[in-house]
Amino acid sequence: MIVTRLSLTDFRNYRSVDLDLAPGPNLFVGRNGQGKTNLVESLGYLGTLGSHRVSSEQAMIRQGADAAIIRARVSHEDKELLLEVQLNRTGANRAQVNRHQVKVRELPGYFSTVLFAPEDLALVRGEPSLRRRFLDELLVLRNPRLSAVLSDYDRVLRQRNTLLKSARAAGVRGNDLSTLDVWDERLITLGSELIEARGRLVAELQPRVAEAYVSVAGDDHHAMLASRLSVLAGDPDAESDEQDIRTVMAAEEVMARFRESLDRLRRSELDRGMTLVGPHRDDLVLELNGMPARGYASHGESWSFALALKLASAGVLRAESRVGDPVLVLDDVFAELDESRRGRLGAAVDDFEQVLITAAVFGDVPPALARNTVQIERGTIVDARNPTGDTEPTPVEERMSDVAD
Amino acid sequence: MYEGIVQELIDELGRLPGIGPKSAQRIAFHILQTEAFDVSRLAEVLVEVREKVRFCEVCGNVTEQERCAICRDPRRSAATICVVEEAKDVAAIERTREFKGLYHVLGGAISPIDGVGPEDLRIRQLMERLADGTVTEVIIATDPNLEGEATASYLSRLLVQPNLRVTRLASGLPVGGDLEYADEVTLGRAFEGRRVVQG
Ligand SMILES: Nc1ncnc2c1ncn2[C@@H]1O[C@H](COP(=O)(O)OP(=O)(O)OP(=O)(O)O)[C@@H](O)[C@H]1O
Ligand SMILES: [Mg+2]
Ligand SMILES: [Zn+2]
Numbered sequence: 001m002i003v004t005r006l007s008l009t010d011f012r013n014y015r016s017v018d019l020d021l022a023p024g025p026n027l028f029v030g031r032n033g034q035g036k037t038n039l040v041e042s043l044g045y046l047g048t049l050g051s052h053r054v055s056s057e058q059a060m061i062r063q064g065a066d067a068a069i070i071r072a073r074v075s076h077e078d079k080e081l082l083l084e085v086q087l088n089r090t091g092a093n094r095a096q097v098n099r100h101q102v103k104v105r106e107l108p109g110y111f112s113t114v115l116f117a118p119e120d121l122a123l124v125r126g127e128p129s130l131r132r133r134f135l136d137e138l139l140v141l142r143n144p145r146l147s148a149v150l151s152d153y154d155r156v157l158r159q160r161n162t163l164l165k166s167a168r169a170a171g172v173r174g175n176d177l178s179t180l181d182v183w184d185e186r187l188i189t190l191g192s193e194l195i196e197a198r199g200r201l202v203a204e205l206q207p208r209v210a211e212a213y214v215s216v217a218g219d220d221h222h223a224m225l226a227s228r229l230s231v232l233a234g235d236p237d238a239e240s241d242e243q244d245i246r247t248v249m250a251a252e253e254v255m256a257r258f259r260e261s262l263d264r265l266r267r268s269e270l271d272r273g274m275t276l277v278g279p280h281r282d283d284l285v286l287e288l289n290g291m292p293a294r295g296y297a298s299h300g301e302s303w304s305f306a307l308a309l310k311l312a313s314a315g316v317l318r319a320e321s322r323v324g325d326p327v328l329v330l331d332d333v334f335a336e337l338d339e340s341r342r343g344r345l346g347a348a349v350d351d352f353e354q355v356l357i358t359a360a361v362f363g364d365v366p367p368a369l370a371r372n373t374v375q376i377e378r379g380t381i382v383d384a385r386n387p388t389g390d391t392e393p394t395p396v397e398e399r400m401s402d403v404a405d
Numbered sequence: 406m407y408e409g410i411v412q413e414l415i416d417e418l419g420r421l422p423g424i425g426p427k428s429a430q431r432i433a434f435h436i437l438q439t440e441a442f443d444v445s446r447l448a449e450v451l452v453e454v455r456e457k458v459r460f461c462e463v464c465g466n467v468t469e470q471e472r473c474a475i476c477r478d479p480r481r482s483a484a485t486i487c488v489v490e491e492a493k494d495v496a497a498i499e500r501t502r503e504f505k506g507l508y509h510v511l512g513g514a515i516s517p518i519d520g521v522g523p524e525d526l527r528i529r530q531l532m533e534r535l536a537d538g539t540v541t542e543v544i545i546a547t548d549p550n551l552e553g554e555a556t557a558s559y560l561s562r563l564l565v566q567p568n569l570r571v572t573r574l575a576s577g578l579p580v581g582g583d584l585e586y587a588d589e590v591t592l593g594r595a596f597e598g599r600r601v602v603q604g
Contacts, residue, residue, distance in 0.1 A: 155551050162517040179515060179523060182559045186551065 001076040001111070001324040002354040003043060010065035011087075012038035013379035021354070025369040028358045030376035036358035039376065040115070040329045042070045043356070046083055047113035048137065049105065052331070057087050066090070074111055076323045083110055112141065112326040114314040116333045120306040124293050128228075128283035135198050135284060138313050142320060146197060153190040157275055159183055165273035172270075184262055187278060192254040194279040195229060199248040201316075202227050202284065206246075208312035209305075215348050216311070217304035218340060222289050230281035231257045244285055303337060311348055318352075325353040333357075334364040342366055411437070460492075463534070465510030465527050467492045475499075475508060482506045486534065487544040488560065490514050490553065494546065506544075509534065514552040515559060523559060531560075535569065542570040549574075 002023050008014040013035045028036045041051055041060070051060065061068040066089040074081050084096040085107060095104040122130050140147045160183040167180075206225050213223035226244040231254065233243045249257075261277040262269075269276050286293040286305055293305050317326045328349050334342050334357070346366035349355050359365050362373070375383040406412055411433065419429035436442055460466070461473035468474065475481060475495070485506030489495055495508050511526040513519075534540065545560055547553035557573055564571050 152551055159517050159551070159555070166517065179517075179555075179559060181562070182515070182555045185558060186555060 001074050001321075001327065003072050003074050003327060003356075004080075005073040006039070006043065007069075007071040008039070008042055009069040009071075010062040011042055011068040011070060012060060012062060014038065015062065015379065017379070017381060019374065019381055021356070022372040023354055025350075025355045025357060025371055027362075027365055027370050027373045028356070028376055029362050029373060030360070032360050034376045035379045036360075036376050037331050038379075040331055040356050040358055043072060043111075043113055043327065044115045044329060046070060046072055046085065046111050047108055047327070048115075048141075049108060052115055052117050052119060057093070058089065061087055061089055072111070081110055083107060108141065109144070110323075112317055112321065112323075113329055114310060114317065114326045115329040115331060116307065116310045117331040118333065118336050120310060120333075121302060121336075123309055124286055124297065124302040124305045131284040131286075132279070132282065134309065134313075135201055136194075138316065139197055139201055141317060142201075143197070146194075149190055149193055153187075153194060153279065156183060156186045156190060157278070157280060160187060161274050164269055164275070168270055168273045184259075187275070188255055188258045188262070191231075191278045192251060192258055195227075195231065195254050195258075195282070196249070196251050198279065198282070198284075199227055199245075199254075203248050204316055205309070205312045208315045209308045212308035212311035212315070212348065213304055216307045216341060216344050217301065218344055221301070223293075223305060223308055224287040224290075226285040226287065228283040228285050229257075230277040230279075231261045233261070233277070300338060300341065304341065307333075307341075307345060307348075314352070328352050328355045330355065330357045332359065334359055334366075335361065460510075464495075464508045465492070465512060465530070466495050466508060480505075483539050485542045485544065486531075486540050487546050488531065489546050490548055490556070494548075498546065504544075506542075511547070511556070514547055514556040516552045516555075526556070528560070528563070532563070535564070535566070538568065541568060542572065544572050544574065546574045 003021050005018065005020050007016075007018045009016050017039075019039075028039055030036050037053070041053065045051060045060065051057075054060075068087045069084065070087075071082070071084045074083060082096075082098050084099075085104060086094045088094075093104050095102050095107050097107075097110055123134055136146075136150055140150070160180070163180060163183060202225050209225055210223050214220060224246075226246050228243045229245060229249075230243065232245065258277065265276050286309075288297050288301060288305065291297075293302060297305060314326055314328060330345075330349070333345070337345065342364070343366050346369050350368065355369065357365060357369055362370065373383075374381055407415065414436070415426070415429045415433045418424055418432050419426055421429075424432070436444060457469050458467050459469075461468045461476055462471050463476045464473060466473040466475060470477075482505050485504075486509050487498060487504055487506060488509045488511060489498065490511055490513055492510050495510065498504055498508075509527065509531050511528065511531075513521050513526055515521060515523060515526070535543070543560075543564055545557045547556045547560075561571050561573070
């Protein structure tokens, strides 16, 4: 799918902008702090209801304004959709598809995007929680129901941890805690579902990551993924590889191991007042030529791995999509890469239907991706090489109608 | 912030469940400005409700007598008890006119975060009602959320006794709606929770 037109009103540093976009690569250039990231962040929001920069939607509303509007016309084959979302300073946000009110959380069902950003390096070098989030976000995009499983799991975890803490405070021992079983049951059911779903996703990502790594890094290094599962661990704090598996465990097996671990660890859980096993303690292990990437891989290698993960996730979404490719967004990525990686990343994304790229330095971007260039200065488009030849400016449309959610 | 008593009124209203600061302000000004609004009647009812209403000795439902209207009604079947979290759930089920048995109000659901354990619910009273064998079915109708499910599963472990059937209300798609408008979370859950109807 491609975005044919993007309009922003009071979004970040944009008062009002209307922009036609071309199929294939679109490059946004401009000095630092002019609004390049802001522009692509708006599309990221439509696709994921989140931002790679902040968790608060308030920051996306232009300072001094009380609502921001993102409006994108997207097309796939001969079908066109108009997606709109209004972010309000106070009160609920609103969304429309083809001028019909929809729930905001339904928007990602109509538009998919994969964003590459300098922050992605943390996928390789950062904490396990970042890799869990990478997997979980992809899981939810593919299967929206899992968002409910994830939030239920978090809540069971909080309930169970609170119970363990209060039991510790009251000096309750092991089996006297009759309600713990009830929470264990929920924890195991929901947790096993997540473990299994992540496991299947990792298996699908594996060949794609290996292939993408080779194409981005340009060498025959072997990039491998493994799931580190705390339910397989003897000692929950040890980083032993008995926890690492490369195959998908069947649901019954996961549940059995989960139950065993909880039984075995009940004492320590009561001592420490927290849940020591489950998907919230798992990790996605990244290996390069048999060594863990975290702590071993060079800077360039780590970057290649991060890009490979993102390319693989785009590949997974593309393979399942009924509305064409996800729109790729490469925010400031080329500045981080050396010359040869730039060219190879350019080639790897070239066959996606649409790629949006931001760069402060025009020359950082491979020439093949600079066919359609838009110059951005202080929240305005100063020079758009008009890709569609349609020069008529569209008037800023009125606010989205005030219909309750 | 308003001066003195006006702010106090807003603060008190804001303490009520479901009323945020904005609604509290709106209600406060309605009370202040609307002449037709009978403040003394509201005050009377508030005091009266505290004095008169209590909880049914048997089921925990709200009543003005020792036992509630449902428990006193001889036409209701004593063989079935429907267990709910709150008295307002009794009212909701009554509106369906579907159920002809008796109720048992737990007074909440198990939730460690909120400091509620089984000992804080009317579970002991429920066990006492089951002791003489009159009751042959308990329908667990706690809320279809995590805490409601946890409470249901705690009860179903506890209620294992001869000649007693324990059932749980099915949850799933809202009726009256179109399948195509159900959101994917609800629809996804409905698929997970599907029942065999044949074979
Ligand atoms: N809510 C907002 N209201 C007004 N201005 C905002 C808002 N949020 C961000 N900005 C401004 O937008 C500018 C940043 O824009 P953006 O992050 O898109 O820059 P960029 O062009 O990507 O720069 P770089 O090349 O450094 O990445 C900053 O000047 C910031 O102050
Ligand atoms: Mg930027
Ligand atoms: Zn009663």
